[in-house]
Amino acid sequence: MxxxxxxxxxxxxxxxxxxxxxxxxxxxxxxxxxxxxxxxxxxxxxxxxxxxxxxxxxxxxxxxxxxxxxxxxxxxxxxxxxxxxxxxxxxxxxxxxxxxxxxxxxxxxxxxxxxxxxLFIEGQSFEQPPQFPFICLTVSGGHTQLMLVKDYFEMELIGQTIDDAAGEAFDKAAKIMGLPYPGGPLIDQYAALGNPKAFSFPHPNIPGLDFSFSGLKTSFLYFLRDQLKKNPDFIAQNTNDLCASIQSMIVEVLLRKLRMAIKETGIKRVAIAGGVSANSGLRNAVAKLEESDGCKVYIPKMExxxxxxxxxxxxxxxxxxxxxxxxxxxxxxxxxxxx
Missing domain, CATH: 3.30.420.40 (ATPase, nucleotide binding domain)
Structure with missing residues (x-):
């Protein structure tokens, strides 16, 4: 029954x-x-x-x-x-x-x-659900967390954002560029057509497993402000490259902390979850951990x-x-x- x-x-x-x-x-x-x-x-x-x-x-x-x-x-x-x-x-x-x-x-x-x-819903792309314990990078518009998942009911928060969430960083970057809300999915869409190494935006790398995205957002804002003074059409002429570059930087921050968590815990079962786990740049980067770091990776279906x-x-x-x-x-x- x-x-x-x-x-x-x-x-x-x-x-x-x-x-x-x-x-x-x-x-x-x-x-x-x-x-x-x-x-x-x-x-x-x-x-x-x-x-x-x-x-x-x-x-x-x-x-x-x-x-x-x-x-x-x-x-x-x-x-x-x-x-x-x-x-x-x-x-x-x-x-x-x-x-x-x-x-x-x-x-x-x-x-x-x-x-x-x-991740435990039947019909996911992976054959078996994650075995405990595993590390989950949970990323959304309001939260960015590294969670050590010990069982269905015991989850230890081992890292989180100290300011903006990753999803918020995507949306704010899109707003700075004049893209409509919600901007995160649009950045992902344009990023597929751009060069992720076209531009670089300096940002602080805080110690430990916590995240910070406010510095990256500010760096992106100042960069565009300076470029627009020289060329008012800079954003329109470089939309794809700008989206690819900012997405690459956000994913780089997320992946760096995830790798640190893997090293500190010794756990090589990793998953992603939350709204930003639909981002193709993040999904591709985490999927590569299977080959580069010997991890077992669990990525949820888009829905x-x-x-x-x-x-x-x-x-x-x-x-x-x-x-x-x-x-x-x-x-x-x-x-x-x-x-």
Missing amino acids: GIYILGIESSCDDTSAAVIHNRKILANYIANQSVHKDFGGVVPELASRAHQQNIIPVIDKALCTAKISKNELHAIAFTNGPGLMGSLLVGASFAKTFSLALGIPLIEVNHMHAHILA YCTDNAAMIAIAGFFKYQNSQFAHHAITPFAKFQKK
Whole structure:
């Protein structure tokens, strides 16, 4: 018979619902919010309003596609944080109400941990899921983390950004160049046509396993400012090379710290997760670690990189098996919590 879990994701600007049967995804629907493009970034108030409009239709579609009724569900899993508080509250409120109405358990999920657990969804490109322990580089618009994953529930944060996240660096670089939001995927697209060694942008290399991207962003800003004084058409004439160069620099920082983590821990099982794990430059660079460093590499399918409810559902599945249920008085949290 197996276990059916409904996953709900609403941490930022995407409303998503998924149904999982054991480790197999039966449905995974995402409603994107295009309203933010005009503002050059996510507007929290608009995001929460859109979640309110989207959440019921998205859940209905997920249940319909999975071909099960709500009464067949064993539990409701939802993102409890980190994220935008208004957005989180919409998903949390619906999940609580739905679980009470159905009389089934409520499961709260850490959004960042769920990105990692997405690697355990059936149907990935690798034959077997990662063996514990492994190192996961989790990279998104709001977070950049190196996590030592010891099991489904024990994950040790061994490195993180001290300022901007890598995804934020991509988006800010795109904004500096005048590219529309969201700029990260556009940089990846243009980078494929450019020379990654065309330009270099000095940036600090901080000690240890922590990351810093604010210096790189500032260096990129000043470089373009100086070039535009000489040639007002500099960006338009060099878009591909600029994108390839800034992407190469960001990936270089990420890879350097990942290699340091491999050396310090002695663990050669490595994975990437989060929205920026969809970046082709990062995926290609990490894939090469198998040959260059003798690592076993796990790279998620594209549909499980960006925010989605499938990762919430798989996290809920593991928690259900371990009877890790939440009280309905639980409240969402905006910032990442280690525990």
